Amino acid sequence: MLKSLNENINRIPEGIAISEIDYSNPFHDGLHYNPPARGVWNIVHTGMLIPEAHQIYVCAQGCLRGVILTAAEMNRMENMSWVALREKDMWNGEMESRVVEGCSHIVDEMKEHPKCILVYLSCMHLFEGCDFKVIAKELEDRYPDINWVDCYMTPTMRKTFEPAVMMKKSLYSPVKKLPKNDRLIGLIGCDRSTDKTSELYTIIKEAGYKMWDITDCKTYEDYLLLGSASLLISYLPVVGYAAKDLTSRLEIPHLGIDLSYDEEEIKENLFAFAKEINFDENRVNEIIKEKKSEADEAMKKALEIIKDTPIAIDASATPRAFGLALLLCRYGFNVTRIYSDAFSPKDQKAFDELCKLKPDIEVFPVMAPDMLFATEETKEKENRYLCIGQNSAYFCQTDRFVNIVEGGGMYGFDGIRHMAEMMTDAYQNLKDLKITISYKGLECESCL
Amino acid sequence: MNQTARIISIYAADTSGFCSALYEYGGMVVIHDASGCNSTYTTHDEPRWYDKKCMMFISGLTEKDAVMGNDDKLIDDLVIAANKLKPEFIALCASPLPAMIGTDLDAIAYAVEQETGIPSFHVKTNGMQSYITGAGNAFVELAKKFIDDKSYRNSEAVNKTEKETTLKSENNDSNITGSSDINVINETSTISAASDKIKVNIIGVTPLDFPKKENCESLKKFIEESGFTLNACIGVDTSLSEIKILPDADVNLMVSSSGKPLCEYLYENYDIPFVKGVPYGIRFAEKIKDLLKESAKEKRNIDATSDLRKEGKVAILGESVLSSSLAAAFFIDNGINACVIETVGDGDFDILKPFDFRCEDEAYLEEILKDFDVIIGDPLFKPICHDKRFVSLPHEAFSGRCFTKNAPNFIYASLDSIEESNK
Numbered sequence: 001m002l003k004s005l006n007e008n009i010n011r012i013p014e015g016i017a018i019s020e021i022d023y024s025n026p027f028h029d030g031l032h033y034n035p036p037a038r039g040v041w042n043i044v045h046t047g048m049l050i051p052e053a054h055q056i057y058v059c060a061q062g063c064l065r066g067v068i069l070t071a072a073e074m075n076r077m078e079n080m081s082w083v084a085l086r087e088k089d090m091w092n093g094e095m096e097s098r099v100v101e102g103c104s105h106i107v108d109e110m111k112e113h114p115k116c117i118l119v120y121l122s123c124m125h126l127f128e129g130c131d132f133k134v135i136a137k138e139l140e141d142r143y144p145d146i147n148w149v150d151c152y153m154t155p156t157m158r159k160t161f162e163p164a165v166m167m168k169k170s171l172y173s174p175v176k177k178l179p180k181n182d183r184l185i186g187l188i189g190c191d192r193s194t195d196k197t198s199e200l201y202t203i204i205k206e207a208g209y210k211m212w213d214i215t216d217c218k219t220y221e222d223y224l225l226l227g228s229a230s231l232l233i234s235y236l237p238v239v240g241y242a243a244k245d246l247t248s249r250l251e252i253p254h255l256g257i258d259l260s261y262d263e264e265e266i267k268e269n270l271f272a273f274a275k276e277i278n279f280d281e282n283r284v285n286e287i288i289k290e291k292k293s294e295a296d297e298a299m300k301k302a303l304e305i306i307k308d309t310p311i312a313i314d315a316s317a318t319p320r321a322f323g324l325a326l327l328l329c330r331y332g333f334n335v336t337r338i339y340s341d342a343f344s345p346k347d348q349k350a351f352d353e354l355c356k357l358k359p360d361i362e363v364f365p366v367m368a369p370d371m372l373f374a375t376e377e378t379k380e381k382e383n384r385y386l387c388i389g390q391n392s393a394y395f396c397q398t399d400r401f402v403n404i405v406e407g408g409g410m411y412g413f414d415g416i417r418h419m420a421e422m423m424t425d426a427y428q429n430l431k432d433l434k435i436t437i438s439y440k441g442l443e444c445e446s447c448l
Numbered sequence: 449m450n451q452t453a454r455i456i457s458i459y460a461a462d463t464s465g466f467c468s469a470l471y472e473y474g475g476m477v478v479i480h481d482a483s484g485c486n487s488t489y490t491t492h493d494e495p496r497w498y499d500k501k502c503m504m505f506i507s508g509l510t511e512k513d514a515v516m517g518n519d520d521k522l523i524d525d526l527v528i529a530a531n532k533l534k535p536e537f538i539a540l541c542a543s544p545l546p547a548m549i550g551t552d553l554d555a556i557a558y559a560v561e562q563e564t565g566i567p568s569f570h571v572k573t574n575g576m577q578s579y580i581t582g583a584g585n586a587f588v589e590l591a592k593k594f595i596d597d598k599s600y601r602n603s604e605a606v607n608k609t610e611k612e613t614t615l616k617s618e619n620n621d622s623n624i625t626g627s628s629d630i631n632v633i634n635e636t637s638t639i640s641a642a643s644d645k646i647k648v649n650i651i652g653v654t655p656l657d658f659p660k661k662e663n664c665e666s667l668k669k670f671i672e673e674s675g676f677t678l679n680a681c682i683g684v685d686t687s688l689s690e691i692k693i694l695p696d697a698d699v700n701l702m703v704s705s706s707g708k709p710l711c712e713y714l715y716e717n718y719d720i721p722f723v724k725g726v727p728y729g730i731r732f733a734e735k736i737k738d739l740l741k742e743s744a745k746e747k748r749n750i751d752a753t754s755d756l757r758k759e760g761k762v763a764i765l766g767e768s769v770l771s772s773s774l775a776a777a778f779f780i781d782n783g784i785n786a787c788v789i790e791t792v793g794d795g796d797f798d799i800l801k802p803f804d805f806r807c808e809d810e811a812y813l814e815e816i817l818k819d820f821d822v823i824i825g826d827p828l829f830k831p832i833c834h835d836k837r838f839v840s841l842p843h844e845a846f847s848g849r850c851f852t853k854n855a856p857n858f859i860y861a862s863l864d865s866i867e868e869s870n871k
Binding site (some may be wrong): 011028029030032034036038059060061062063064065066068069072073077078080081082083084085086087090098102106107109110122123126127153155156157158159160306313367369370372373398434438440447448 | 451452453454455457458459460461462463464478482483484485486487488490491492493497498501506507508509510511514524525526528529532533534544545546547548549574575576577578669674811812822828831847848849850851
């Protein structure tokens with residue numbers, strides 16, 4: 001029988017055994033597919049963290065559409081405005097004045113001036129060689145009562161300065177140097193709050209310090225208090241550029257204590273943090289012992305319930321997907337799949353260990369075109385997997401998943417304990433996959 | 449100030465219209481874009497994304513490839529993906545940056561077609577126009593590529609013979625009244641009439657204007673219950689085979705501005721006339737039914753709203769064909785006079801009346817609305833309507849999925865549901 005050339009019976013993507021992956025060049029970066037999991041935050045969500053601030057986007061209609069509707073779904077349209085670029089703007093040499101006049105018009109229409117306005121420029125401005133300094137100066141001269149912040153929606157730059165990195169830098173740029181508060185520590189780089197049960201908070205509390213976290217700020221003044229911190233700490237990866245900027249402008253030291261699932265690295269980070277604030281080393285040991293014991297117990301308990309259920313992890317859930325997989329494998333969990341396009345150098349040690357410990361773990365990209373058909377394979381195997389992250393849950397078509405993004409605010413041994421509890425909960429209490437992953441910006445308000 | 453808005457939303461762009469139009473035809477639909485167009489489209493502009501597969505991708509353009517003019521990367525990536533996924537066709541369009549640097553997507557489509565043997569084409573977009581332009585042009589390019597001219601010529605010959613036979617039969621019928629064979633002849637005549645039902649294409653149905661499943665179902669129900677045969681429904685609940693048989697229709701029903709370029713193309717190239725209008729309400733739907741017959745018979749394009757509009761203190765905000773149809777339906781079904789305020793800034797302006805407005809500027813729109821008592825529009829317009837009575841009518845192309853679940857469907861149904869949905 002003749003067969004149509006277009007009848008493809010093998011569109012379903014196949015994973016690659018972890019031991020066969022070239023870590024420095026894992027997958028071909030071709031066309032990009034976009035899975036329907038919406039929990040990861042974008043630059044609008046992040047910008048909304050500054051209390052009482054307003055956002056203005058200056059870009060093409062297609063680019064505006066996504067950011068404006070992000071705000072609409074958050075019920076935050078009162079904090080969002082836009083200036084659309086048209087074809088004529090590309091050639092008439094008025095790119096700068098379009099920004100200045102557009103922003104001025106918007107401000108003039110407001111009943112009250114906001115304390116801070118984030119102005120987002122686009123790839124088009126970048127390629128036109130727009131003079132950002134002229135724009136900023138003109139707006140500052142016209143409206144000196146407003147703190148103008150230059151922000152960038154420039155996805156073409158994602159391989160050098162990705163928008164999330166630029167956004168983190170812009171997020172703190174209104175903060176000015178204030179008289180030092182010796183008892184204030186600034187936690188930067190986190191969009192969502194960090195568990196108050198973590199070792200970080202235990203140490204801070206016992207040492208008599210207070211933590212500045214942007215997610216706790218209710219007013220613009222609360223937010224500006226970061227300028228008085230005596231130490232900046234961060235544990236998520238995209239904050240490096242922002243930390244460098246803050247350190248140089250505010251003359252506040254920064255300590256990176258990366259999110260990790262490796263026992264030694266967690267300990268090193270906690271000791272480094274305690275040393276920085278002169279906290280008793282013996283007490284740190286006690287806290288670690290106590291928290292580690294809780295984590296052990298929770299993991300063992302979770303294993304008793306989850307047993308050999310196949311587990312899939314994706315990179316939207318944590319920046320250390322291989323590290324988390326290694327931890328779970330060491331506890332005896334049956335990790336079989338990892339979904340990731342990004343292979344961070346900081347996760348390579350765990351990757352290498354995993355190659356030895358469980359070389360048959362399958363690794364899949366997230367954005368490769370054939371991932372569109374990944375769900376076909378799992379149609380008859382629904383709910384077979386326990387997943388950590390929205391993308392893996394979608395690809396594996398499971399209602400059993402840990403619904404977190406970017407580490408989920410879990411840190412240290414306490415974070416491991418929390419992860420074990422979330423895995424158990426996800427295993428026992430099914431979620432509606434389609435609805436749960438449809439909400440944009442996990443934990444943000446939604447009109448849906 | 450034009451091109452600026454303090455608080456209202458913005459309409460879906462041409463890139464989303466392009467994807468939306470081509471979604472169900474089995475092709476690989478690619479926006480030459482860095483990042484963002486895909487998630488914007490699949491999150492806000494495409495309600496089918498979770499449940500129905502479409503090979504919609506972006507190219508993942510980087511600044512290095514843009515600066516260096518590295519089109520080979522795009523060609524290679526398209527070929528790799530196409531060879532693996534075997535789409536029916538490959539359609540390309542540009543986001544703002546490729547449009548700005550003048551990427552020759554026609555040439556790239558040609559190169560990819562040569563390399564893969566898969567029909568490929570480019571639809572002109574730049575991310576700076578509305579969804580109407582993107583969808584409208586995409587429908588036309590798809591039709592140009594896939595209409596089966598050979599089949600059309602054959603069917604034309606058959607139709608001609610059938611029509612001649614029918615005419616003879618009609619003449620015979622009129623002459624046989626009172627004949628003793630009347631029952632037999634009537635039965636024969638009924639069968640003949642059934643096979644000669646007017647064939648209708650519904651053109652321009654995308655989820656950006658018709659987001660709910662029941663919208664399309666109602667349109668089809670209207671066609672079928674009106675005694676027509678549905679030849680093709682272009683945009684939703686469709687397939688490539690429907691594009692191929694488009695010329696088999698006797699008349700087109702243009703239900704949105706996105707359908708206008710294809711209706712005009714089919715009229716100019718295949719002599720198929722069209723009727724403009726969405727069959728909202730009951731009596732307006734009846735009117736469209738009559739006009740479809742008239743249009744098919746007289747081979748004349750007809751605006752179904754033309755005689756059914758009067759200036760009033762009710763303003764309907766939105767896309768021109770949908771809004772004008774609603775205004776006409778209000779007039780004929782409920783005796784309400786309404787003005788249309790076309791807010792997309794794109795589409796079919798011919799359907800507008802002298803008392804209607806075209807306004808895509810927020811500040812100007814706010815001023816215009818002061819003169820109206822009742823405003824019907826998408827909820828994201830409400831902040832500029834102040835103390836006016838506001839009737840919510842969600843439009844996917846403006847507010848995305850925010851209010852889809854509350855959107856009433858009054859295609860071929862009583863308009864009272866708009867009141868009920870706002871209680």
